[in-house]
Amino acid sequence: MLVDRKQTVLYVEDNHLNMALMHHIFKKNLPSVLLLKAETAALGLQIARRTLPDLIILDIGLPDLNGYEAMERLQNDELTRPIPVLAISAFAQRSDIERAQNAGFSGYMTKPFQVKALTEAVEKLLAGID
Numbered sequence: 001m002l003v004d005r006k007q008t009v010l011y012v013e014d015n016h017l018n019m020a021l022m023h024h025i026f027k028k029n030l031p032s033v034l035l036l037k038a039e040t041a042a043l044g045l046q047i048a049r050r051t052l053p054d055l056i057i058l059d060i061g062l063p064d065l066n067g068y069e070a071m072e073r074l075q076n077d078e079l080t081r082p083i084p085v086l087a088i089s090a091f092a093q094r095s096d097i098e099r100a101q102n103a104g105f106s107g108y109m110t111k112p113f114q115v116k117a118l119t120e121a122v123e124k125l126l127a128g129i130d
């Protein structure tokens with residue numbers, strides 16, 4: 001295990017405003033965490049496999065694969081399977097939340113982001129508590 005390795009979070013999101021907001025949240029509330037960014041699922045999967053981040057925040061509505069398909073690929077890859085994944089979606093129905101739980105996500109947050117709740121969820125997942 002490397003000492004002083006910076007914790008890394010990969011955010012997969014196609015919406016630029018959400019990406020900018022997340023960047024701002026990390027800069028302000030999680031300054032010691034390195035935020036990696038991907039605008040498509042394909043790029044996100046590639047970066048996940050290459051960098052093995054400590055946490056992935058995954059938008060459900062992506063232009064290439066949807067978040068569930070991307071999650072399935074992460075789960076089917078032994079390298080990325082252990083990484084916790086926090087789903088982010090505009091879909092807030094009870095059935096959407098249940099679907100996300102069944103898909104193996106470590107958490108599910110709805111847009112628009114609640115800054116405090118998001119920060120706390122990320123902190124908890126990085127600390128290995130859920």
Ligand SMILES: [Mg+2]
Nearest residue numbers: 014059061062
């Ligand atoms: Mg989207």
